[in-house]
Structures are given as structure tokens and as C-alpha cells.
Amino acid sequence: MTAASTAAEPATAPRAEKTWRRRGLLALAVLLPLTLAETSYDSVREWLRGEDLVTRDVAFGQSVPFGGSGWKLADLRGGKAGRLPEGAFAVIATFTVTIGDPDLQKQWLGCKLMLTDATGRRWLPDFISGVGLPDGVMNCASAIFSGAKPGDTVTVGDTFIVPQDAVKTIRPAVGLGSERPWYLRFERPPK
CATH class of the missing domain: 2.60.40.1240 (Immunoglobulin-like)
Structure with a gap:
């Protein structure tokens, strides 16, 4: 490694980390509601089947x-x-x-x-x-x-x-x- 390449690495590492952090939060925002919907679907369906509404x-x-x-x-x-x-x-x-x-x-x-x-x-x-x-x-x-x-x-x-x-x-x-x-x-x- 040269002195020029070591100086460039710290600048790109925080940018890449921020990009992955944003992607992770976006995936969480999409996957969390989908997971809740999937896990509660059967419960809601059974509740509806058991009640006269x-x-x-x-x-x-x-x-x-x-x-x-x-x-x-x-x-x-x-x-x-x-x-x-x-x-x-x-x-x-x-x-x-x-x-x-x-x-x-x-x-x-x-x-x-x-x-x-x-x-x-x-x-x-x-x-x-x-x-x-x-x-x-x-x-x-x-x-x-x-x-x-x-x-x-x-x-x-x-x-x-x-x-x-x-x-x-x-x-x-x-x-x-x-x-x-x-x-x-x-x-x-x-x-």
C-alpha cells in the first residue's frame, strides 16, 4: 500500500457504511410490516371465523x-x-x-x-x-x-x-x- 491509497480508504469507508445503514433501515421499514402482517393473518382470520360480526x-x-x-x-x-x-x-x-x-x-x-x-x-x-x-x-x-x-x-x-x-x-x-x-x-x- 502506498500513502495515497491509505488516505483514500478512511474517506470511502464511512460513505459505504452510511449507504449500507440506509439500505438496512429501508429494508427494516419494508420487512417489519410484512412480517407483522404474515404472523397476524392467521390470528385475524380465526378471530373473524369465530365471531358473529x-x-x-x-x-x-x-x-x-x-x-x-x-x-x-x-x-x-x-x-x-x-x-x-x-x-x-x-x-x-x-x-x-x-x-x-x-x-x-x-x-x-x-x-x-x-x-x-x-x-x-x-x-x-x-x-x-x-x-x-x-x-x-x-x-x-x-x-x-x-x-x-x-x-x-x-x-x-x-x-x-x-x-x-x-x-x-x-x-x-x-x-x-x-x-x-x-x-x-x-x-x-x-x-
Whole structure:
């Protein structure tokens, strides 16, 4: 090495280091969001598949295809019954379902009947001592394993406990694993 070549090396080394540092930061700015997106994609997808998030409103009396079958609200009734706390009402929601795809174990996996109100609250089925489903009405689990064939009509329903302040605005809803994040929310029967 000569004296001239050793003097030039220190000047180019910091410039090359700055260039690589900039490239590294640029790569980090591109790769970090991509890595976060890749690692969280499955979690977000599973969360969406497990939650009833997007409403499809259904008019009373209308039958809607959902989970390979046609769902229609049959009845919504309630009142004071059984051993309920003060200010609580028992509600029974029933649906008539015309079976399309007979593989209910696949189509209806995660079947969830619920009630919603105007403020967005939700109630899931509950056991009420002294209150049972009407004759011929099955809950989701029973319907899934009923052996229903295409064209059969089954009646699916459940019992709920709701507070008195929600009774006038409750609407029955149905969520199915094969349709999530969408769920059906039915209009109340006319009085």
C-alpha cells in the first residue's frame, strides 16, 4: 500500500457504511410490516371465523338461505315464567329450517341462536327451570344430529332470559360457523 491509497480508504469507508445503514433501515421499514402482517393473518382470520360480526337483516316471514338451509323465524314469545329474578323475562325463539345441504355437522358447526337488542347487547340460550321448548322443537345440537334429509323441515329454537328493559326491542339472530363472520338477525313478528 502506498500513502495515497491509505488516505483514500478512511474517506470511502464511512460513505459505504452510511449507504449500507440506509439500505438496512429501508429494508427494516419494508420487512417489519410484512412480517407483522404474515404472523397476524392467521390470528385475524380465526378471530373473524369465530365471531358473529356482520349482520344480515331478515324481514319477518322471509326465508333466507344460510348454512346450506333456508331459515325463517317462526315465533318469538315470552313472559314471566319459572323461577326468574325480579325484572327478568323468559323468551322462546323458534325457527323453521328447510334443509338443503344434509351435512349439518359441517354446515351448522358452531350453531348459535341468540337475541340482540337495539343497544347491541346479546343474550345466549339459558336453562330456565319450569320452561321448556314446545313439542317438536330441537336446539341446534339436536338438529345437527337429527339425520334430517334435503327438503325436510325442522323446527329449531331455544330459551333465553332477558331483562325487562330489552323485551320490546329484542330480535332473534342465528350464527353458523360456516357463515361467520356473517349472521342473520330477524325482524320481530308483527303484533
